[in-house]
Amino acid sequence: MKAEIIAIGSEILLGDIVNTNAQYLSRELATLGIDVYHQQVVGDNEERLLKAYDEAYKRSELVITTGGLGPTQDDITKESAAKYFNKKLKLDENTLKGIEKYFNKQGRELKGNNIKQAYFPEGAIIMPNSCGTASGVIIEEGNKKMIILPGPPREMESMFNEQVLPYLEKLTDCVLRSKMLRIFGIGESFMAEELAYLIDNGKNPTVAPYAKGVDVSLRITAKGETEEECLNLIEPVEAEVRKTLKDKVYGEGEITLEYKVAEMLCKSNLTISTAESCTGGMIAAKLISYPGVSQVFLEGAVTYSNEAKVRRLGVKKETLNLYGAVSKETAREMAEGICRESGSDISVVTTGIAGPGGGTKEKPVGLVYIGLCFKGETVVEKFIFQGERDKIRERATMNALNLLRLKIIEKGYCRE
Amino acid sequence: MKAEIIAIGSEILLGDIVNTNAQYLSRELATLGIDVYHQQVVGDNEERLLKAYDEAYKRSELVITTGGLGPTQDDITKESAAKYFNKKLKLDENTLKGIEKYFNKQGRELKGNNIKQAYFPEGAIIMPNSCGTASGVIIEEGNKKMIILPGPPREMESMFNEQVLPYLEKLTDCVLRSKMLRIFGIGESFMAEELAYLIDNGKNPTVAPYAKGVDVSLRITAKGETEEECLNLIEPVEAEVRKTLKDKVYGEGEITLEYKVAEMLCKSNLTISTAESCTGGMIAAKLISYPGVSQVFLEGAVTYSNEAKVRRLGVKKETLNLYGAVSKETAREMAEGICRESGSDISVVTTGIAGPGGGTKEKPVGLVYIGLCFKGETVVEKFIFQGERDKIRERATMNALNLLRLKIIEKGYCRE
Numbered sequence: 001m002k003a004e005i006i007a008i009g010s011e012i013l014l015g016d017i018v019n020t021n022a023q024y025l026s027r028e029l030a031t032l033g034i035d036v037y038h039q040q041v042v043g044d045n046e047e048r049l050l051k052a053y054d055e056a057y058k059r060s061e062l063v064i065t066t067g068g069l070g071p072t073q074d075d076i077t078k079e080s081a082a083k084y085f086n087k088k089l090k091l092d093e094n095t096l097k098g099i100e101k102y103f104n105k106q107g108r109e110l111k112g113n114n115i116k117q118a119y120f121p122e123g124a125i126i127m128p129n130s131c132g133t134a135s136g137v138i139i140e141e142g143n144k145k146m147i148i149l150p151g152p153p154r155e156m157e158s159m160f161n162e163q164v165l166p167y168l169e170k171l172t173d174c175v176l177r178s179k180m181l182r183i184f185g186i187g188e189s190f191m192a193e194e195l196a197y198l199i200d201n202g203k204n205p206t207v208a209p210y211a212k213g214v215d216v217s218l219r220i221t222a223k224g225e226t227e228e229e230c231l232n233l234i235e236p237v238e239a240e241v242r243k244t245l246k247d248k249v250y251g252e253g254e255i256t257l258e259y260k261v262a263e264m265l266c267k268s269n270l271t272i273s274t275a276e277s278c279t280g281g282m283i284a285a286k287l288i289s290y291p292g293v294s295q296v297f298l299e300g301a302v303t304y305s306n307e308a309k310v311r312r313l314g315v316k317k318e319t320l321n322l323y324g325a326v327s328k329e330t331a332r333e334m335a336e337g338i339c340r341e342s343g344s345d346i347s348v349v350t351t352g353i354a355g356p357g358g359g360t361k362e363k364p365v366g367l368v369y370i371g372l373c374f375k376g377e378t379v380v381e382k383f384i385f386q387g388e389r390d391k392i393r394e395r396a397t398m399n400a401l402n403l404l405r406l407k408i409i410e411k412g413y414c415r416e
Numbered sequence: 417m418k419a420e421i422i423a424i425g426s427e428i429l430l431g432d433i434v435n436t437n438a439q440y441l442s443r444e445l446a447t448l449g450i451d452v453y454h455q456q457v458v459g460d461n462e463e464r465l466l467k468a469y470d471e472a473y474k475r476s477e478l479v480i481t482t483g484g485l486g487p488t489q490d491d492i493t494k495e496s497a498a499k500y501f502n503k504k505l506k507l508d509e510n511t512l513k514g515i516e517k518y519f520n521k522q523g524r525e526l527k528g529n530n531i532k533q534a535y536f537p538e539g540a541i542i543m544p545n546s547c548g549t550a551s552g553v554i555i556e557e558g559n560k561k562m563i564i565l566p567g568p569p570r571e572m573e574s575m576f577n578e579q580v581l582p583y584l585e586k587l588t589d590c591v592l593r594s595k596m597l598r599i600f601g602i603g604e605s606f607m608a609e610e611l612a613y614l615i616d617n618g619k620n621p622t623v624a625p626y627a628k629g630v631d632v633s634l635r636i637t638a639k640g641e642t643e644e645e646c647l648n649l650i651e652p653v654e655a656e657v658r659k660t661l662k663d664k665v666y667g668e669g670e671i672t673l674e675y676k677v678a679e680m681l682c683k684s685n686l687t688i689s690t691a692e693s694c695t696g697g698m699i700a701a702k703l704i705s706y707p708g709v710s711q712v713f714l715e716g717a718v719t720y721s722n723e724a725k726v727r728r729l730g731v732k733k734e735t736l737n738l739y740g741a742v743s744k745e746t747a748r749e750m751a752e753g754i755c756r757e758s759g760s761d762i763s764v765v766t767t768g769i770a771g772p773g774g775g776t777k778e779k780p781v782g783l784v785y786i787g788l789c790f791k792g793e794t795v796v797e798k799f800i801f802q803g804e805r806d807k808i809r810e811r812a813t814m815n816a817l818n819l820l821r822l823k824i825i826e827k828g829y830c831r832e
Contacts, residue, residue, distance in 0.1 A: 013452045015443025018436050022457070027431025036429045037464060039457035041438070048453060055471065274697075274718070280704030281690075281697025284718040288696030289806060291772055299724040302690070302700040302716025304709075308758070312715065342724070356707055390705060 001172065002035045003062040006052055008077050009151055010043045012067075021066040021149075021156050028160065031206065031221050032168055032176060034062065044068050049080040053146075061143050064164075067151030069134035071113040077148055078137060082121040085141050089119040092126055092135075099133045127163045131155045138167065145171075177230035178205075178221035181241060182251040182260075184402045188216050194244055198237060205233050207241070214398050215256075247406060247416070261401045261408075262290030265297075265346075268413035272404075273342035274300040275313055275334045277325065278352040278368060282397040299342040303334070313337030326351050326363055331371035331380045339373045346407075347373045348400050354389045368396040374407050417588065419450045419478040422468055424493050425567055426459045428483075437482040437565075437572050444576065447622070447637050448584055448592060450478065460484050465496040469562075477559055480580075483567030485550035487529040493564055494553060498537040501557050505535040508542055508551075515549045543579045547571045554583065561587075593646035594621075594637035597657060598667040598676075600818045604632050610660055614653060621649050623657070630814050631672075663832070666821060677817045677824075678706030681713075681762075684829035688820075689758035690716040691729055691750045693741065694768035694784060698813040715758040719750070729753030742767050742779055747796045751787035762823075763789045764816050770805045784812040790823050 005026065007019050022039045029036050038059060042052045056063045068077030082089050096118035103110045117133050120126055127136035134150040136159050147164055149156045169175050183191065188211035192199055195218070198207045205222035218241060222233035242249055251260045265272055265287075274284045284300035287293055301312050306325055309315040314337040315330055323329040334349040352368030359365035366385040371378060381403060385395040408414050421442065423435050438455045445452050454475060458468045472479045484493030498505050512534035519526045533549050536542055543552035550566040552575050563580055565572045585591050599607065604627035608615055611634070614623045621638035634657060638649035658665055667676045681688055681703075690700045700716030703709055717728050722741055725731040731749040739745040750765040768784030775781035782801045787794060797819060801811040824830050 012439070013442055013455065014446045015439045015441070018434060018439040019455075020434050023428070023431045023434040025431070026429055030430045037459060037461075039429065039435075041455035043453060045453075276697070278704075279701070280713075281692070281700035281716055281718065284697035284720075285695070285701055285809075288694075288718070288720060289809070291770075291805060294720055297696075297718075297720050299721070299728065300697055300716075300718025302697065302704070302713075302718070304700075304704060304713050305715070308715040354707075389707060393701075393705070 001062060002037060002060040003029050003064060004056040004060040005029075005036060005039045006056060006063060006065045007039070007041045007151075008044060008049065008065055008068040009041075012041050013043050020153055021151070024153070024157060025064055025066070025160070028165070029064075029168075031178070031223075032172055032174070033223065034168070034172065044074045044076055046076055046080050046083070049076065050084055053081070053084045057144055062145045062147070064147045064149065066149045066156055069117070069136070069148065069150045071111075071117055071133070073113075075116075078120065081137070081139060081146055081148060085121060085139055085144075085146075087121040087123065087139070090122050091115075092118050092120055095120070095126060095128070095135050098128060098135075102133050125167075127159055129155055130158055130162065136163070138164075173225075174223045175225060175227055175230055176221065176223055177227055177234065178219050179234050179238060180253055181218045181220070181238065181249050182253075182255055182257070183216045183218060183245060183248050184214075184250050184257055184398065184405075185248045186216065186245065187211075191216060191218070191245070195241065198240060202237070205230075205237050207237060214395055247409060250402075250405060250416075257398060257401050257405070258286035259290055261405050262287050262293045262296075264405060264408050264414045266290075266292050266295060268408060269296065270346055270408065270413060271296045271298050271342075271344040273298045273338045273344040273347045275338040275347065275349040276300070276302050277304055277309070277334075277350055278354045279350045279393050279397045279400070280304055282393060283348060283350065283400050286397060286401060298344045299338070301338055301341075309334060313341065324363070326353055326367060326369065328369055328380045328382065331369035332378050335371035335373035335378050335380070339376075345375055346404070347371075348404050350396050350400055352383075352385075352392070352396055354392045354396075356389060366392050368392070368399075370396065370400045370403055372400075372403055372407055374411060379407075417450050417478060418476040419445050419452050419480060420472040420476040421445075421452060421455045422472060422479060422481045423455070423457045423567075424460060424465065424481055424484040425457075428457050429459050436569055437567070440569070440573060441480055441482070441576070444581070445480075445584075447594070447639075448588055448590070449639065450584070450588065460490045460492055462492055462496050462499070465492065466500055469497070469500045473560055478561045478563070480563045480565065482565045482572055485533070485552070485564065485566045487527075487533055487549070489529075491532075494536065497553070497555060497562055497564060501537060501555055501560075501562075503537040503539065503555070506538050507531075508534050508536055511536075511542060511544070511551050514544060514551075518549050541583075543575055545571055546574055546578065552579070554580075589641075590639045591641060591643055591646055592637065592639055593643055593650065594635050595650050595654060596669055597634045597636070597654065597665050598669075598671055598673070599632045599634060599661060599664050600630075600666050600673055600814065600821075601664045602632065602661065603627075607632060607634070607661070611657065614656060618653070621646075621653050623653060630811055663822060663825060666818075666832075673814060673817050673821070674702035675706055677821050678703050678709045678712075680821060680824050680830045682706075682708050682711060684824060685712065686762055686824065686829060687712045687714050687758075687760040689714045689754045689760040689763045691754040691763065691765040692716070692718050693720055693725070693750075693766055694770040695766045695809050695813045695816070696720055698809060699764060699766065699816050702813060702817060714760045715754070717754055717757075725750060729757065740779070742769055742783060742785065744785055744796045744798065747785035747787035748794050751789035751794050751796070755789045755792075761791055762820070763787075764820050766812050766816055768799075768801075768808070768812055770808045770812075772805060782808050784808070784815075786812065786816045786819055788819055788823055790827060795823075 125138035137148040222230040355365035541554035553564040638646040640646040771781030
C-alpha cells in the first residue's frame, strides 16, 4: 500500500512550527510496511486542499492529513474532505456531548464555533480525541482511504497509537510490537557495525538504531498476526543484541541513564556524594532529577577552583603542584575526600579540561579523569572526549554515571 | 513572488529525520515577503522529481530544493534539474579544486564519486559550500528560478545566509536586517500582549516573539533599500521595546542568560559561590558553561539533605526544625553560610519542593525560595513554579540567574 501525508496549516508554511507530525507518521508507516513517496504541506485554503487531495490520490490509496480541525472558520480540513468525497456533514450527538463535558470540566462556556467540531462527513468513522476537542475522522470510499488527524503532536500521536494503528494493522493484516533497548558506551555507527548482521538482514523483526546526543537506543520491531507472535519474534533478537552488547544495554523503554543509576542506588540503599570540577554540578543535577534520590544523595561539591579542592575535599597542595588539578592523583584524592567528608558509601568525581582554552600537548582539551570511590576502594579512569566545551562536559557526566552503574553491578548490588 | 520548497531524500520519507530545512526556509521567505503556499517532500527518484518540479512551477515562480547533492549515485537533484531545464552538465574546474583541497585537508583520498559534485547545469550560478563539498546551484530560465541547496542544515543555513539571501534581496529589491532581543522575566503570551501594538501593527519592521522553553526572545526585522535604512527602522522600535520591557531585556543575538550573568561576574570581578537544594547543581553547571568563569566561581555546594545543609553551610538545626528546609529562613542561612565558607562576594542558593511528592497545602510542589547574599546583604525571594519536576527545577535555576543579574545591575557593577 502507498500512503501520502498532507500537513495542513499556514503556521507550517510560515515556518512558525516544524512539521514533526510528518516525521512521526512516516516512521510509523515505514514500520507497518506502508510506502510513503510524498509528503505535502498546504494552507487552510479550499481550492488548494482539494487539489492536494486530488494529486495525492493519483499516487496513493491512503492519505493521512494532520491539522485544520480547530473550531475556527479557518479550519476546513473535514469540510473540504467532505466536499472532495461528495458527502454531507452531519452532527454527531455523542461527540457534541463529549465537547460539552470537556468545556464544563475546564469551567469554560461552549461557544457556537465549537459545535463545528461535532460535525463529520456522513458515514465516516469518528475517532474521539483523548487530549482535546478535535475528533479525528476516517473516510473510506472505494479503494481510497483518508485519515484525518488533529495538528497538535500530543493529540495526533495518542490518536494514532490508540485508534489509527489498530485500524492500519487490520488493513495490512498485521500486528506490530516493538521494544526499545537503551544503550550506553558505544557510538551509534559502531553499534550499527557490530549489529550489522541483525540490522541489515532484519526484515521481521526489524532492528533500527536511534541516536539523540550521547544517547543511543535500538528499536526491535516485529510484525505478526498476534501480539504473542510478535513478542516471540522479538525475544531471540533481543537475546542476540544483549549477548553482543552485554552490559552496554542499561534499560528498556523510556528510561534514561540517570534514572537507571539513581534507581539502582535507591534499591541498593547505597549512599552517594559527588565532587565535580569540569562537569560543574551536572552529575549531581542529573541524579537529583530522580524524585526519590534524597534518601541516598548525601552531598555534592562543585570544586572548580584548586582552593575549593583543597578546602572542601582535602586534596593535598603537593598533589596539585606535582601532578596538576587534571590528573589521576587529584581525581583519586577528590573521590576519597568527598566520601570522607560526607560519609557516603560511594562517590563519583570529575576533573578535566573542557576547553576551549587551557589545553596542552600532554593534557589536551577533552582530557577528563573520572574517579569512583566504592566503600573505600578507589578507581580512576582516563578519558579523552571530542567536541566543544558543552559536549565534553556532557560526555564526562554521562560516562561518570555509567561507571557508577557498572560498579554497582560489578559489586553485586544489582543484577542489571 | 510565490515560492515552493521541495525537500528531497528518502530519509525524510522514512521518518529518520525531521524536515527542519523547510521550516527554516519558510520563515526566511516569509520575512522577505515571498509567499510559500506549498511544501513538498519527495525521494531521490528521477520520475517523481521531474513531476514535483513540474507541479511546483504550475503554482510558483521560485522553487527551492534541499538535499540530494551528495556524491553517491542516489543523489540526483542537480541531474534531474538539468534534465528538467534541458541543460547539459558541465565540469567546473574551480569547484573540483576546492573539493580536492577539502579532501587533502582531511587527509582523505578523492574518490571517483566525488568528482560528480563538481558538475553543474550549464549556465547556472554555482554557490560554494563553506562547510562541505556539496556546492549549491541557482538556475534561471525565463521567469522560472530554481535554487538548489544541500541537505545538512548547517550547510544549507550558511549557504542560504551568505549567498541565497543577497540573491533574493536583489530579486525582491530589498535588504533585510534583523535584531534579536533576549528576554527574561515575562512569558511569551504576556509579552505579546504588552507589545501587541508593535507586533500587530508592525509591517516594517515586523516584531515577532519566539519562545523555546523558558527562553523568550523578540525578533525585529526591517526591510529597506539599504542596510542603513533597515537599521534606522529598527532603532526606534527597539527603543520602544526596551522602554516597555526595561531590564527584562538581558541581551542581544545568540547570548544566553547564563552566559550573560557569568560575563557580568567576570567583568565586575565579583566572586561567587552557590548552594543548591532542589536545583541540585544546575545553577553551578550553567555558570560553568561559560569558559572564563574559573576566575570568579569559588565553590558550589549541592546540599540536598538537611545534614548537608547543617554540616556544609552551617544552617542551624533549630531553623530547619522550626521553619523547615524549604523556608525563607533556611534560604537566608544557606546564602550566608556558603559565602562565609567560600569567602565569595556573592552567593546564590535555592531550596524548594520540586515534586512530584512532598507537597503540602502550605508548601505546595513548585514552592522555591531563592536566596542571594551580596557582600553581606541577603535577600530571599519566594516563587511558586508550575509544571513537572524538571520544569520547576529549570525555572528555579533560570530565575536564580536572573536575580543575580538584576542585583549586579542594581549595585551598579554593570549597566546592563
